[in-house]
Amino acid sequence: MDDTILEMRRITKTFPGVTALEDVTLAVRRGEIHAICGENGAGKSTLMKVLSGVHPTGSYDGEILFDGKPMQFRGIRDSEANGIVIIHQELALVPYLSIAENLFLGNERRGRSGLIDWNRANADAAELLASVGLHENPVTPVIQLGVGKQQLVEIAKALSKKVRLLILDEPTAALNDVDSAHLLGLLRQLKEQGITCIMISHKLNEITEIADSTTVIRDGRAVETLDMRADDVTQQRIIRGMVGRDLDSFYPDRVSSPGEEVLRIEDWTVRHPTQDRLVVEGVGLSVRAGEVVGIAGLMGAGRTELAMSVFGRSYGRDISGRLFVHGREVKARTVAEAIDNGIAYVTEDRKRFGLNLIDDVRRNVSAAALARLARLGWVNGNEEIKVAEASRREMNIKAPSVMAVVGKLSGGNQQKVVLSKWLFTDPDVLILDEPTRGIDVGAKYEIYTIINRLVAEGKAVIIISSELPELLGMCDRIYTLAAGRITGEKPVGEATQESLMELMTKDKELVG
Amino acid sequence: MTSIKTPSTERPTPPDRAPAAALHTGTSDLRALVLNNLRQSGIYVALVVIVALFAILTDGVSLSPGNITNIVLQYSYILVLAIGMVILIIGGHIDLSVGSVVALTGAVSAVLVIQQGYPWWVGVLAALVVGVAVGAWHGFWVAYAGIPAFIVTLAGMLLFRGLTLRVLDNISLSPFPAEYQRVAAGFLNGLLGGQGFDAFTLLIGAVAVAGYAVSGFRTRVARIRYQQPVESFPLFVARIAVVGAVIMYFAWQLAHARGLPIVLIVLAVLVLVYGLLTRRTVFGRQVYAIGGNLSAAALSGVKVRTVNFWMFVNMGFLAAVAGVIYSSRSNGAQPAAGNMFELDAIAAAFIGGAAVTGGVGTVVGAMVGGLIMAVMSNGMQLMGVDQSTQSVVKGLVLLVAVAFDVYNKRRAAGTR
Numbered sequence A: 001m002d003d004t005i006l007e008m009r010r011i012t013k014t015f016p017g018v019t020a021l022e023d024v025t026l027a028v029r030r031g032e033i034h035a036i037c038g039e040n041g042a043g044k045s046t047l048m049k050v051l052s053g054v055h056p057t058g059s060y061d062g063e064i065l066f067d068g069k070p071m072q073f074r075g076i077r078d079s080e081a082n083g084i085v086i087i088h089q090e091l092a093l094v095p096y097l098s099i100a101e102n103l104f105l106g107n108e109r110r111g112r113s114g115l116i117d118w119n120r121a122n123a124d125a126a127e128l129l130a131s132v133g134l135h136e137n138p139v140t141p142v143i144q145l146g147v148g149k150q151q152l153v154e155i156a157k158a159l160s161k162k163v164r165l166l167i168l169d170e171p172t173a174a175l176n177d178v179d180s181a182h183l184l185g186l187l188r189q190l191k192e193q194g195i196t197c198i199m200i201s202h203k204l205n206e207i208t209e210i211a212d213s214t215t216v217i218r219d220g221r222a223v224e225t226l227d228m229r230a231d232d233v234t235q236q237r238i239i240r241g242m243v244g245r246d247l248d249s250f251y252p253d254r255v256s257s258p259g260e261e262v263l264r265i266e267d268w269t270v271r272h273p274t275q276d277r278l279v280v281e282g283v284g285l286s287v288r289a290g291e292v293v294g295i296a297g298l299m300g301a302g303r304t305e306l307a308m309s310v311f312g313r314s315y316g317r318d319i320s321g322r323l324f325v326h327g328r329e330v331k332a333r334t335v336a337e338a339i340d341n342g343i344a345y346v347t348e349d350r351k352r353f354g355l356n357l358i359d360d361v362r363r364n365v366s367a368a369a370l371a372r373l374a375r376l377g378w379v380n381g382n383e384e385i386k387v388a389e390a391s392r393r394e395m396n397i398k399a400p401s402v403m404a405v406v407g408k409l410s411g412g413n414q415q416k417v418v419l420s421k422w423l424f425t426d427p428d429v430l431i432l433d434e435p436t437r438g439i440d441v442g443a444k445y446e447i448y449t450i451i452n453r454l455v456a457e458g459k460a461v462i463i464i465s466s467e468l469p470e471l472l473g474m475c476d477r478i479y480t481l482a483a484g485r486i487t488g489e490k491p492v493g494e495a496t497q498e499s500l501m502e503l504m505t506k507d508k509e510l511v512g
Numbered sequence B: 001m002t003s004i005k006t007p008s009t010e011r012p013t014p015p016d017r018a019p020a021a022a023l024h025t026g027t028s029d030l031r032a033l034v035l036n037n038l039r040q041s042g043i044y045v046a047l048v049v050i051v052a053l054f055a056i057l058t059d060g061v062s063l064s065p066g067n068i069t070n071i072v073l074q075y076s077y078i079l080v081l082a083i084g085m086v087i088l089i090i091g092g093h094i095d096l097s098v099g100s101v102v103a104l105t106g107a108v109s110a111v112l113v114i115q116q117g118y119p120w121w122v123g124v125l126a127a128l129v130v131g132v133a134v135g136a137w138h139g140f141w142v143a144y145a146g147i148p149a150f151i152v153t154l155a156g157m158l159l160f161r162g163l164t165l166r167v168l169d170n171i172s173l174s175p176f177p178a179e180y181q182r183v184a185a186g187f188l189n190g191l192l193g194g195q196g197f198d199a200f201t202l203l204i205g206a207v208a209v210a211g212y213a214v215s216g217f218r219t220r221v222a223r224i225r226y227q228q229p230v231e232s233f234p235l236f237v238a239r240i241a242v243v244g245a246v247i248m249y250f251a252w253q254l255a256h257a258r259g260l261p262i263v264l265i266v267l268a269v270l271v272l273v274y275g276l277l278t279r280r281t282v283f284g285r286q287v288y289a290i291g292g293n294l295s296a297a298a299l300s301g302v303k304v305r306t307v308n309f310w311m312f313v314n315m316g317f318l319a320a321v322a323g324v325i326y327s328s329r330s331n332g333a334q335p336a337a338g339n340m341f342e343l344d345a346i347a348a349a350f351i352g353g354a355a356v357t358g359g360v361g362t363v364v365g366a367m368v369g370g371l372i373m374a375v376m377s378n379g380m381q382l383m384g385v386d387q388s389t390q391s392v393v394k395g396l397v398l399l400v401a402v403a404f405d406v407y408n409k410r411r412a413a414g415t416r
Helices: A044-052 A076-081 A099-103 A118-131 A147-160 A177-192 A204-210 A235-243 A303-310 A335-340 A350-354 A361-373 A381-394 A411-423 A441-456 A468-474 A497-504 B015-024 B030-036 B038-057 B065-090 B098-115 B120-144 B149-168 B178-185 B199-225 B233-256 B262-280 B282-292 B294-298 B304-330 B341-351 B363-382 B387-414
Strands: A004-015 A018-029 A033-037 A061-066 A069-071 A084-087 A165-169 A196-200 A213-218 A221-227 A261-271 A278-288 A292-297 A317-325 A328-330 A343-346 A429-433 A460-465 A477-482 A485-491
Touching (some): A018 A033, A018 A044, A033 A044, A044 A076, A044 A084, A044 A165, A044 A196, A076 A084, A099 A147, A118 A147, A177 A204, A213 A235, A221 A235, A261 A460, A278 A292, A278 A303, A278 A460, A278 A485, A292 A303, A292 A468, A303 A343, A303 A460, A335 A343, A343 A411, A361 A381, A411 A441, A441 A460, A441 A468, A460 A468, A468 A497, B038 B363, B038 B387, B065 B098, B065 B178, B065 B341, B098 B120, B098 B304, B120 B178, B120 B304, B178 B262, B262 B304, B282 B294
Parallel strands (some): A033 A196, A033 A213, A343 A429, A429 A460
Antiparallel strands (some): A061 A069, A261 A278, A317 A328, A477 A485
């Protein structure tokens, strides 16, 4: 154990109402590539934030030993001073500044006069770029580079800070195959230079390819660390660790009796709004009345993008494919048209896309179907209150009154407001994107009950979720999505967490 | 299906019992009511304090009949502009061009009526058409071309000032015929006679108070029927009485001066219409939704572009109304007319509680904000305070008002 560079001992981190990490211990050997994997929300990113000082010392329990010395990071500056650099999934580059300006941001190359010595900065930058295999002029604005090259600039920036432990969060999630391969090659090269690397990844094939050890995190606990060299660790072995959780009797029972098909999409293809890549490729799926269909996929698989592009083309460009509602082809080119066709979409990010947080419950509930409360453009305020009151009762929204400001409600109650809003549009099919994200257990159960009630009333429901137990507990049928393609479809009776995870991590080539 | 929850069967008070309940339900917790409405009541308190302050400082001159009439005439066009401005600010936009549009619409009207000899109403109509066209121009660039309103209207400010100079050929035009002057300088007086005062003005005042009381009571009944909290009945009566007394005092003072200004009627109608428009129509509610959370509004099916477009058309229309009033009052058109009006209108909206980030604000609030500015300017003029000090004071008041708003919001966020 003397060659251990990093040891995190018994880390526990709680947020109000949630324990994100519980008693996590992690040991990383000097000069290895250490992969961390787990489902979305398992606590991987939180652990890395503790390590890099984003969550400062004192906000968690446990200790961090780096090079055998105990560390107390008060912020990201402290960790960087010790050579620990984190590269986040959302790249932190300033788009309109040049590569060199980005590389030395906050660490500028000054001349003797105190002014920035641009000649030196650009020369140093060129050297750094060469070391990561990026052949670009340092004065090029970052916005002109593709995501893959931006990733390399981030790594070059880390190198400029004399990095000893490099942390990458989902480095290849947004990259195409060529860029991914280049990046993995670069990581190997850094390893030879003695730089230790922690990599969070969902791509199990990459992990088996380059990682020396893999730690699996599940529900805020480090369940195991696999030695990738000693053991013959397969992707299936990792999957077992990621999902090995009991399916408890947490989901309300429901008798399934699907009726006629309500919504079907065929050959649905969507291009990224700004980058030249397909986010959704040739997807086909259908849902029937009284049926709950799940879409399982890891981060970056294109789940939300698929749903939003179907919902009035709210995402992406060059959308092609056919959309049928009740067997009739519809265009639904705007959100209003989608709503008119009986489609409702409950967003995964209710604060940013679902609610007007500074307004009250009443007006949020009526927001998507105000026309139903109006005659000749005049809103019947009394009727509106009645509708909102009815939702408050039926959904059990815990708010002092329907005049309460939505921003002050708990996550679960906010979600019930969003659901109320969409139910008031009287939809035939509801697309629920992460319907229980960030809400407590009791409220989750209530949401599940509401979903079951809707299905019993003959609505069709599509659930997009990162939590496989939730899909297995709620759905009749589950599609798996990986890299924008449907990789499988299973009736819930034949699906297990392992089999779904295998399909979700399936590679493009394998899909063929 | 084993898990359906039976919906609760409790029902609100039956409608037939609600009017009776209106007399004895409600809270007397004045403190809670005031605290809950701090943002709104804060500006009313500020207005009362400022009015009282200047009444004392000017030995009552600021409340004299002649001066009250004067304030109405002098600031009406700012208040008209503030109506359109607060709607834009609620929607998350701004309009820096309204001063230039006031000048342009007045100039077009003056050219037609003074130079070409058309009747007065042709001038008014032409001004309104030009205003709407300007609004549509701004609306196109903001809503459909996606250029920020700040830039579009900054360009408009230069553009329409230039067009004003072109239309007027760089000279001032005056005077308007008497009918045109009556738009802003006219009074309804002596319609019902009176001894030293105008009975008609008092009657209109009384009608306004009665309307306020009736609509207040109806709102109260409806709120109780829907089990919403209301103030206690004595408190409700007290509120009606205080507001009624203020209106009647105001009417009494006007009746002792020159009667009811036509401009005041125009303004009152606009405030009433736009107050309802913002609170009670689908359009108004979509403005708040867009300003509150643009993405959520778009994902709720709000046609964001259309709403944005009409917001600007409306601003153009109101700028034209202000242009007519201003040209009528100044009895002519000048190349530099309306300079800096946009800043007064914006200040009125913000002092009146509109949020810089959008989604918050009321027409009535903007009117109170505008009145605060008006009473302050007028009072300082009466006291002979020089222009420089006036500007400093107005600037500080705007700053403090918005600082209060930001502080309030932060406090609200803290209790979340």
